[in-house]
Amino acid sequence: MIKWENCNPDFYQNPDVVSIARSMLGMKLCSNVNGNKSSGIIIETEAYAGASDRASHAFGNRFTRRTSTMFEAGGIVYIYLCYGIHALLNIVTNVWGIPHAVLIRGILPLDGIDTMKQRVERSAILVNDGFGPGKVTRLLGLTTAHNGISINSDSAVSLYCSNFRFDDSDVDITPRIGVGYAAEDALLPYRFVVKPAKAASKAKEAGII
């Protein structure tokens, strides 16, 4: 039986955003919006290393109304609109003043399936319906209105750890998606993926599903 515990606040302060992105795989991401609770196991992440990373909105410490969220101390969410349609969810990391973030690109749907069905107007939720950064926020009911809120059990967004981990052999490490404009930084191995079908079978073995 898996026991989920509130993520330690220190977890978000770690200076190594790439290692945080890897260790978030297998953790449980929960939302509580208008009293509707839902959750999923994180199966895909990307690290964005702030000032030194050409793919980051905060490259060169660019500080604007939008990026200001990332300069806050780790442990809050950065949610922005992409292509005018999709809300993308990031976990802000590192200490105040260093704009690191981890983009949540995929979850395995877990709790609150009925709520998710309503949100996507479908009669069923499949294993890959949370695979894709815009689909994550849609399933969880998160929007840009949630930008900047802190991550804890009383918040609309919370994150939980357990002794469950995906093995390295289950994790694909690749360059990040859609950042071709980032010159040499586009090639960095900052994306971590567990394919939905594999994640589902591992979660089943562990008794999570």
Added chain:
DNA sequence: AACAAGATTAACT
């Protein structure tokens, strides 16, 4: 004040 581009998705052919 105007404009080009974007950390995407679903529905096409």
Added chain:
DNA sequence: GTTAATCTTGTTA
């Protein structure tokens, strides 16, 4: 494989 949908943001004038 291609493309439309859709709109905020940051940059330039």
